[in-house]
Amino acid sequence: MTIINFKLNNDLIEYEIKDHWTLLHLLREEMGLIGTKEGCGNGECGACTVIVDKLAINSCLYLAIDADKKTIETIEGLASTDGKLHPLQQSFVDNGGIQCGFCSPGMIMSSKALLDGNPDATREEIKHALAGNICRCTGYLQIFESVEAAKHTGGAK
Amino acid sequence: MSEYNVVGKRIPKIDAAQKAMGRAEYIQDVKLPGMLYGKILYSKHAHARITRMDLSKALALSGVYTILTGEDVPEKMRMGFYKDNPPLKKDKVFSFRDEVAAVAAKTPEIAKKALELIEIDYEVLPGIFDPEKAMEKDSPLVHENTKSNVLKLPWKLHYGDVDKAEKEAAFVVEGRFTTTWVTHCCMGTSGAVASFDAADNLTIYTNTQIPSLAQKDFLEALKAMGLKNKRARVIKPIIGGGFGSKLDTYAYEHIAILLAHKCRKPVKIVFDRPEEFIATSTRQPTVTHIKQGCDKNGKLLFRDIRMVLDNGAHTSWGATTPSVMMMPITSLYRVDNVRYDAKCVYTNNTYSQAMRGYGNPQATFAIESNIDMLAEKAGIDPIEFRRINRNHPGDVTPQNFKITTCGLDLCLDAVEKELRKSGTKEKGVGIGVASLIHVGGGARIYKSDGCGVIIKMDDYGKASVFTGGTDMGQGLDNITAQIVAEELGLLVEDVHVVHTDTDVCPWDVGAHASRSTFVAGNAALGAAKKIKAQLLELGSKELKTTPDSLMLKDRLIFVPGDPEKSMAIDKLLRKIHFSPGGTMLVSDHFFDPINENMGPDYKGNMSMTYTFGVHGVKVRVDEETGKVEVLEYVAAHDVGQAINPLLLEGQVYGGVVMGLGYALSEEVMHVNGKNMNPNFRDYKLFTAKDAVKIIAPVIQTPDKDGPFGAKGIGEPGCVPTAPAIANAIYDAVGVRITTLPITPEKVLAALMEKKKNH
Numbered sequence: 030m031t032i033i034n035f036k037l038n039n040d041l042i043e044y045e046i047k048d049h050w051t052l053l054h055l056l057r058e059e060m061g062l063i064g065t066k067e068g069c070g071n072g073e074c075g076a077c078t079v080i081v082d083k084l085a086i087n088s089c090l091y092l093a094i095d096a097d098k099k100t101i102e103t104i105e106g107l108a109s110t111d112g113k114l115h116p117l118q119q120s121f122v123d124n125g126g127i128q129c130g131f132c133s134p135g136m137i138m139s140s141k142a143l144l145d146g147n148p149d150a151t152r153e154e155i156k157h158a159l160a161g162n163i164c165r166c167t168g169y170l171q172i173f174e175s176v177e178a179a180k181h182t183g184g185a186k
Numbered sequence: 187m188s189e190y191n192v193v194g195k196r197i198p199k200i201d202a203a204q205k206a207m208g209r210a211e212y213i214q215d216v217k218l219p220g221m222l223y224g225k226i227l228y229s230k231h232a233h234a235r236i237t238r239m240d241l242s243k244a245l246a247l248s249g250v251y252t253i254l255t256g257e258d259v260p261e262k263m264r265m266g267f268y269k270d271n272p273p274l275k276k277d278k279v280f281s282f283r284d285e286v287a288a289v290a291a292k293t294p295e296i297a298k299k300a301l302e303l304i305e306i307d308y309e310v311l312p313g314i315f316d317p318e319k320a321m322e323k324d325s326p327l328v329h330e331n332t333k334s335n336v337l338k339l340p341w342k343l344h345y346g347d348v349d350k351a352e353k354e355a356a357f358v359v360e361g362r363f364t365t366t367w368v369t370h371c372c373m374g375t376s377g378a379v380a381s382f383d384a385a386d387n388l389t390i391y392t393n394t395q396i397p398s399l400a401q402k403d404f405l406e407a408l409k410a411m412g413l414k415n416k417r418a419r420v421i422k423p424i425i426g427g428g429f430g431s432k433l434d435t436y437a438y439e440h441i442a443i444l445l446a447h448k449c450r451k452p453v454k455i456v457f458d459r460p461e462e463f464i465a466t467s468t469r470q471p472t473v474t475h476i477k478q479g480c481d482k483n484g485k486l487l488f489r490d491i492r493m494v495l496d497n498g499a500h501t502s503w504g505a506t507t508p509s510v511m512m513m514p515i516t517s518l519y520r521v522d523n524v525r526y527d528a529k530c531v532y533t534n535n536t537y538s539q540a541m542r543g544y545g546n547p548q549a550t551f552a553i554e555s556n557i558d559m560l561a562e563k564a565g566i567d568p569i570e571f572r573r574i575n576r577n578h579p580g581d582v583t584p585q586n587f588k589i590t591t592c593g594l595d596l597c598l599d600a601v602e603k604e605l606r607k608s609g610t611k612e613k614g615v616g617i618g619v620a621s622l623i624h625v626g627g628g629a630r631i632y633k634s635d636g637c638g639v640i641i642k643m644d645d646y647g648k649a650s651v652f653t654g655g656t657d658m659g660q661g662l663d664n665i666t667a668q669i670v671a672e673e674l675g676l677l678v679e680d681v682h683v684v685h686t687d688t689d690v691c692p693w694d695v696g697a698h699a700s701r702s703t704f705v706a707g708n709a710a711l712g713a714a715k716k717i718k719a720q721l722l723e724l725g726s727k728e729l730k731t732t733p734d735s736l737m738l739k740d741r742l743i744f745v746p747g748d749p750e751k752s753m754a755i756d757k758l759l760r761k762i763h764f765s766p767g768g769t770m771l772v773s774d775h776f777f778d779p780i781n782e783n784m785g786p787d788y789k790g791n792m793s794m795t796y797t798f799g800v801h802g803v804k805v806r807v808d809e810e811t812g813k814v815e816v817l818e819y820v821a822a823h824d825v826g827q828a829i830n831p832l833l834l835e836g837q838v839y840g841g842v843v844m845g846l847g848y849a850l851s852e853e854v855m856h857v858n859g860k861n862m863n864p865n866f867r868d869y870k871l872f873t874a875k876d877a878v879k880i881i882a883p884v885i886q887t888p889d890k891d892g893p894f895g896a897k898g899i900g901e902p903g904c905v906p907t908a909p910a911i912a913n914a915i916y917d918a919v920g921v922r923i924t925t926l927p928i929t930p931e932k933v934l935a936a937l938m939e940k941k942k943n944h
Binding site: 062063064065066067068069070071073074076103104105107108114118119121122123124125127128129130131132133134137155156157159160161162163164165166167168169170171172173 | 198199201202203205206207208209210211212214215370371372373374375424425426427428429458459658659660661832833835836839840841842843844865866867871872873874875877879880
């Protein structure tokens, strides 16, 4: 057991973890944050994407112990406390970027990491940033449109 | 269309916000108090006898509650089309996918460890993996109790006189086309949580597309377990993708039931990704011999098809896909003389099941590739050839399908217009088209094609709609809400759709055959009409007018043009409920389309209406590497009326990209029955980087029987994609690829072969 300290969606967290836990396990199974999804457990699908220190990562491949002293953003942290969706979330809703929704949290987190660092991302840059996030429902087009539309609605800080 | 307030509008998915927030609960997220975790052990061989099993080490592991084997499965607990497949096999295994033992333990980790401690000895038997070889006389038998590996299924029809038509044809072409295993790849893997109450009633959380039929299967399972007169309640969490993968009940559901009953605790089984690849059912591999002929003017005279399907080791509903393949075979284009003979053959491979299109993509690949060959031989432009032979409204096809609305001509026009914008032909670049027909007005596969809907109005002008239909991401909840809101003069947010629980939702045969918008939509419309009639009747008393002078719109009931005679619908509802002698507003409607089961001769109008479409694609083929690049994609569909264009486009885009994977990259690789690529690294789905621009013209031919004129569109997007690609490759570089997927290796080999022969 090891105690780690990290910032999670603006909350300061101290948590006793087992050294072999992945960040995905910590978030989902221990902390009950079910928004981060496990699609493959092997870093191939991106459903478990969270942002660690501004970088989108596969939380299934990231050890919880490495989250010590880091800033973690998950899908649960995006909407404001009054329930208002983050512009990226709203854009995914409005533009058909969500069907079954299982890939959506990961898609949105990858998109957020992209736009946070590159507010004017082009279609090609969006494709590149989402290359590790698999979606089986949408054929991706409405996802690209969602990200592009969010650039103009505050999705890009 | 402008006459509607809600129908035809791009209204975002009702459940999208909770999904965007990570609040939607999938089977992965369901946790019950005291819940145990189940894991399944699969066979180590494709075909073998089990000679010894030792569970002692696994049972001794701390945290293991129980282990079940084939010995523990009740005699009558069987799955599949023939009801001959037990959820755990005893004595003998028939494929690598066969379940041999299952553990329930305190944690998934312990359950997994216990599987490793189970000792099983096998006596390996010879396997058979090629369906054509399995048909040979001296082939080993997959099932010893059968005389032949060929299933006794009578997939055979002959309309007109094919031999005579062939003699009369000016041009005849033939070909052999093969397709392989592909799989649904739902992002949310399969899973179930089974739980019994103190009186042995079952509640099962499972992401099924067939809640009512699953309930029947589970009740039969309970009966087989000796639990008679018990209830089975099926609760659907949010479904992480369906595409046909959840159109049957599966071993993991039955095993969860057995484990939960044995342990007296809830048991959860959720597949990991490799398991999802290995232990769920694929699309059927096919070998198709096709011959078609036309007269000198290009009129199609006959179609002659022989097909072999790899049935795998067990018979599921997948063995009935030839019944749907018959649809394009007899009814895509006008063709009077048709012969079709399909054989499903047992092998020691995985067994197949339903997948988006249900056989139609395989059949259409052969037909539409071969149509291009015929057009070329006849010296007719391929789009023109299709125009000559297209279906027309009012046609009755040889299978007795009654074509009501048909926008195939308009789809051809739309695709041609987009594809032939630039007249110049670049080297290595080519265009290809392919058409489709699919059921768009339900499909009478079972005796019923029905769906029930109940609507209950509350005091606040809101409607709760309980539907038998299933939303698995495609958006039926929206379609239902938009139809009800349109009819009752409400807004979409006033309509709450409940589809999750067999305890409260009415009966339905399932989310298959692109039937939900048409059938569940008509059921919702029927129930809404009954509420509307009540509102108008009761409102007429309040407003002192006649029911037929009243309108419902924008949450109001009113006499148009008379501001005095107007009232908020919620206020009227409160008056209706909250008065002496009051009443409540509840309605129900069961809609069963007027369509027909196929007769013994396979004739019968399977669907009330049919959806048509044409796909066109421009590709560039790299002659050095064989790589095919999709430059443009146009997918035009005749949908009757778009209830929600935003969701409609989503179905088309998603279908097309799934079809592109089928055409170009996806393949479950089996070597002697063993799945060699059970992961997303090696199973090549289209990624965001591979995504292509798709133009999706929507052709509207409002159908008199559809809800507000709508036809089904769930499956068509992936039906003609592969032949459109194959035809474009031929146009680009002159090689005809006849096996899917069309990998660079196959294109390159064909190019080299072509060079050698010139």
